Amino acid sequence: MLDEIIIAGFGGQGILLMGRLIAHAGMLEGKHVAWMPSYGPEMRGGTANCTVIISSEEVASPVVPNPLSLIAMNLPSLDKFEPLVEKGGTIIVNQSLISRNIYRDDVEVVKVPANDIANELGNLRVANMVALGSYIAKSKSVKMQTVFEALEQTLGKGSEKIIELNKEALKRGEKIIIG
Amino acid sequence: MEERLLMKGNEAIGEAAIHAGCRYYFGYPITPQSELIAYMAKRLLKIKGATFIQAESEIAAINMVYGASAAGGRVMTSSSSPGISLKQEGISYLACAELPCVIVNIMRGGPGLGSIQPAQGDYFQATKGGGHGDYHLIVFAPSSVQELVDLTIRAFSLADKYRNPAMILGDGLLGQMMEPVQFKEFDEKNIPSKEDWALGSSHGRKPRRIVPFDLDPNELEKIVNKLGQKYQDMQKEVEYEVVNIDNPDIVIVAYGSIARIVKTTIQKAKQEGINIGLVRPITLYPFPYAAIEEVANKVDKFLVTEMSLGQMVEDVKLAVKGKSQVSFYGRTGGVVISPIEILQEVKKLLD
Amino acid sequence: MGVKKLMKQVFTKPKSLTDVPFTYCPGCHHGIIHRLVAEAMDDLNIAEDTIGIAPVGCAVFAYLFFECDMIVAAHGRAPAIATGIKRVKPDNIVFTYQGDGDLASIGTAEIVHAANRGEKITVIFVNNAIYGMTGGQMAPTTLEGQITQTSPYGRDSKTMGMPIRICELLSTLNSPAYIARVALTKPAYIVKAKKAIKKAFQYQLDGKGFALVEVLSTCPTSWGLSPKEANEWLNEKMIPYYPLGEFKNVEEVS
Numbered sequence: 001m002l003d004e005i006i007i008a009g010f011g012g013q014g015i016l017l018m019g020r021l022i023a024h025a026g027m028l029e030g031k032h033v034a035w036m037p038s039y040g041p042e043m044r045g046g047t048a049n050c051t052v053i054i055s056s057e058e059v060a061s062p063v064v065p066n067p068l069s070l071i072a073m074n075l076p077s078l079d080k081f082e083p084l085v086e087k088g089g090t091i092i093v094n095q096s097l098i099s100r101n102i103y104r105d106d107v108e109v110v111k112v113p114a115n116d117i118a119n120e121l122g123n124l125r126v127a128n129m130v131a132l133g134s135y136i137a138k139s140k141s142v143k144m145q146t147v148f149e150a151l152e153q154t155l156g157k158g159s160e161k162i163i164e165l166n167k168e169a170l171k172r173g174e175k176i177i178i179g
Numbered sequence: 180m181e182e183r184l185l186m187k188g189n190e191a192i193g194e195a196a197i198h199a200g201c202r203y204y205f206g207y208p209i210t211p212q213s214e215l216i217a218y219m220a221k222r223l224l225k226i227k228g229a230t231f232i233q234a235e236s237e238i239a240a241i242n243m244v245y246g247a248s249a250a251g252g253r254v255m256t257s258s259s260s261p262g263i264s265l266k267q268e269g270i271s272y273l274a275c276a277e278l279p280c281v282i283v284n285i286m287r288g289g290p291g292l293g294s295i296q297p298a299q300g301d302y303f304q305a306t307k308g309g310g311h312g313d314y315h316l317i318v319f320a321p322s323s324v325q326e327l328v329d330l331t332i333r334a335f336s337l338a339d340k341y342r343n344p345a346m347i348l349g350d351g352l353l354g355q356m357m358e359p360v361q362f363k364e365f366d367e368k369n370i371p372s373k374e375d376w377a378l379g380s381s382h383g384r385k386p387r388r389i390v391p392f393d394l395d396p397n398e399l400e401k402i403v404n405k406l407g408q409k410y411q412d413m414q415k416e417v418e419y420e421v422v423n424i425d426n427p428d429i430v431i432v433a434y435g436s437i438a439r440i441v442k443t444t445i446q447k448a449k450q451e452g453i454n455i456g457l458v459r460p461i462t463l464y465p466f467p468y469a470a471i472e473e474v475a476n477k478v479d480k481f482l483v484t485e486m487s488l489g490q491m492v493e494d495v496k497l498a499v500k501g502k503s504q505v506s507f508y509g510r511t512g513g514v515v516i517s518p519i520e521i522l523q524e525v526k527k528l529l530d
Numbered sequence: 531m532g533v534k535k536l537m538k539q540v541f542t543k544p545k546s547l548t549d550v551p552f553t554y555c556p557g558c559h560h561g562i563i564h565r566l567v568a569e570a571m572d573d574l575n576i577a578e579d580t581i582g583i584a585p586v587g588c589a590v591f592a593y594l595f596f597e598c599d600m601i602v603a604a605h606g607r608a609p610a611i612a613t614g615i616k617r618v619k620p621d622n623i624v625f626t627y628q629g630d631g632d633l634a635s636i637g638t639a640e641i642v643h644a645a646n647r648g649e650k651i652t653v654i655f656v657n658n659a660i661y662g663m664t665g666g667q668m669a670p671t672t673l674e675g676q677i678t679q680t681s682p683y684g685r686d687s688k689t690m691g692m693p694i695r696i697c698e699l700l701s702t703l704n705s706p707a708y709i710a711r712v713a714l715t716k717p718a719y720i721v722k723a724k725k726a727i728k729k730a731f732q733y734q735l736d737g738k739g740f741a742l743v744e745v746l747s748t749c750p751t752s753w754g755l756s757p758k759e760a761n762e763w764l765n766e767k768m769i770p771y772y773p774l775g776e777f778k779n780v781e782e783v784s
């Protein structure tokens with residue numbers, strides 16, 4: 001198996017954490033993974049993105065010019081990365097912040113009202129987990145249970161409440177795909 | 180099997196150093212290696228007897244290293260390109276005084292303030308001396324987070340073995356990326372004692388002097404010749420990786436993160452029926468001249484790819500000795516070369 | 531009249547600033563300081579004769595923002611570069627704009643010696659008690675106990691020293707003509723800051739000697755505070771340790 005994912009959005013949307021959780025879960029399942037963030041002062045300008053590669057083979061290039069999957073959490077990210085997605089790839093769109101349609105007709109599109117669902121859950125900050133849940137369910141690149149485990153290991157003891165909320169958000173995202 | 184941990188390159192270097200018994204770190208923040216100094220602060224400030232100092236400058240940091248090493252400490256400093264330039268005077272002194280230490284350079288675009296994106300423009304500086312005078316560092320070029328760990332540990336051991344500064348030459352890509360890593364058992368008993376040369380109390384022995392000069396040319400020449408002999412001896416530590424070199428159409432020579440990108444090029448080329456080989460130097464000093472020459476006996480086309488205007492390519496040409504055609508493809512400024520670009524270059528050369 | 535003047539100060543763009551939008555975070559004082567420097571340049575009508583030196587730090591982009599000749603220095607070396615420029619062009623106005631890492635850490639030697647030589651330059655020193663550009667490491671001016679990336683358990687004065695007070699330090703030298711510390715957290719402070727900055731340029735015009743204005747500044751991003759909280763933190767924590775006022779003024783001494 002192989003998935004190459006670009007996740008992009010505003011700084012502060014928890015973009016880098018989404019990527020880390022996929023990579024971490026992949027590692028727990030014994031897969032080869034690599035995670036690469038954008039870095040530097042441009043992030044202050046408001047955008048952040050990261051690349052995750054998850055594969056049954058050793059990861060060669062950690063840079064991915066044309067991802068198989070894109071999770072676009074805001075409009076500038078969609079504008080920037082939509083043209084780069086591989087033919088036949090998948091785009092997960094945060095519908096709450098992106099009203100425009102996808103121009104590409106050779107990719108699969110999943111629309112997720114991530115912010116709206118997060119608001120329903122009472123915390124806008126878990127919008128990232130909603131979108132991540134949909135991605136996991138759609139791609140099946142890792143198991144949801146392993147993402148939970150990765151979440152627990154990343155956030156650690158003392159964050160039980162936050163972990164529960166995040167899990168809830170992941171499940172809501174999953175539901176969009178599996179109904 | 181040891182536990183697999185997901186770590187950022189910069190943090191993995193720090194953990195590897197501590198794992199290898201390094202208890203002294205002196206540095207100054209700079210992107211894209213700042214996670215390393217922050218990691219050392221977090222860890223060393225909690226270890227009794229260990230020292231972490233954010234120095235006032237890279238110049239101060241490298242001289243703190245000079246002092247700590249002279250006193251027998253297992254010591255490391257780290258920076259990125261502009262900061263490494265500032266350290267050059269101190270590195271030259273360390274080499275002359277034969278003081279072991281590990282210096283990490285997470286390269287970014289240059290020259291000048293350059294950029295903060297990954298680059299490989301410090302190859303000449305790292306492998307040909309860098310500061311003034313006749314000297315060399317032992318230089319490692321890791322290409323994965325696991326190698327950052329393994330080679331950092333090895334760098335400490337070779338630095339002690341040769342009493343010479345060793346350098347980890349990474350780049351922003353390796354420093355920033357996360358991959359799973361494992362830490363193999365390390366026995367601190369393997370750290371050689373420095374009791375026979377380090378400064379300390381001179382009870383029961385003659386006072387020692389660590390002196391990076393001699394005004395008598397004949398005496399200084401003896402010192403430099405001794406260093407020269409050491410650099411000869413170091414040649415046996417050469418390390419490299421070869422991929423697919425039995426009967427390739429062309430061989431690429433690349434190091435560090437670019438070598439990984441080349442591996443993707445190799446996979447893509449295979450689908451198009453093009454057979455690409457790879458020689459990846461793991462030590463840049465000593466450089467695998469003999470290994471490359473051997474490949475040149477069988478393959479008549481070489482391509483060197485670097486994130487620079489072409490630096491390592493000069494060593495490859497020396498190694499190939501005119502037996503094969505050596506071409507170069509590079510990007511600079513912090514632009515990372517893509518696998519497709521390299522494939523296009525290969526196709527051009529094979530046409 | 532006071533209000534009208536203040537409105538003018540805040541809302542019209544000085545001629546000495548370009549049209550390039552600032553790259554600073556919301557609530558960061560760098561932008562206000564740029565404005566005050568530009569207003570002083572406007573008031574004295576010196577922009578066309580001024581050469582500015584941008585540091586390495588968040589203000590590295592200052593070279594884009596001032597409508598005068600500009601050069602970017604190596605980290606910490608601006609006072610040495612200013613020296614070189616001023617000696618070649620003594621009739622021009624030369625200023626450096628430097629952060630606390632730039633001026634008080636890596637560039638300590640350069641600032642002390644430029645001040646000691648009495649170089650006829652103007653130094654704008656932005657003290658935000660942290661390294662902004664590189665993501666929030668300890669600065670020499672970081673307060674005791676303050677948590678940063680490289681003082682993760684708080685600045686410990688036993689091993690990391692106490693925060694350096696640059697104005698007081700440089701005031702022990704004979705040569706400087708003008709040294710003052712200002713803040714921007716209240717309208718009255720801004721008025722004083724503007725006066726100090728103007729004076730620091732006026733003294734150079736008059737050939738009086740080295741002038742430095744330290745501006746206590748916020749870095750909401752690296753402090754992890756909202757702009758409002760950052761202002762409060764500056765008032766409550768920084769001003770008690772870094773008293774405002776003039777530390778040296780040749781005018782009043784001689």
Ligand SMILES: Cc1ncc(C[n+]2csc(CCOP(=O)(O)OP(=O)(O)O)c2C)c(N)n1
Binds near residue numbers: 208
């Ligand atoms: C020789 C060298 N060392 C380190 C750096 C990295 N660096 C860039 S800006 C900076 C410090 C920024 O802090 P400060 O001067 O306080 O300015 P601020 O960003 O807070 O305005 C450092 C360490 C560099 N560019 N060059």
Ligand code: SF4
Binds near residue numbers: 555558662748751
């Ligand atoms: S990081 Fe701090 S100093 Fe830099 S622009 Fe942002 S608020 Fe200002």
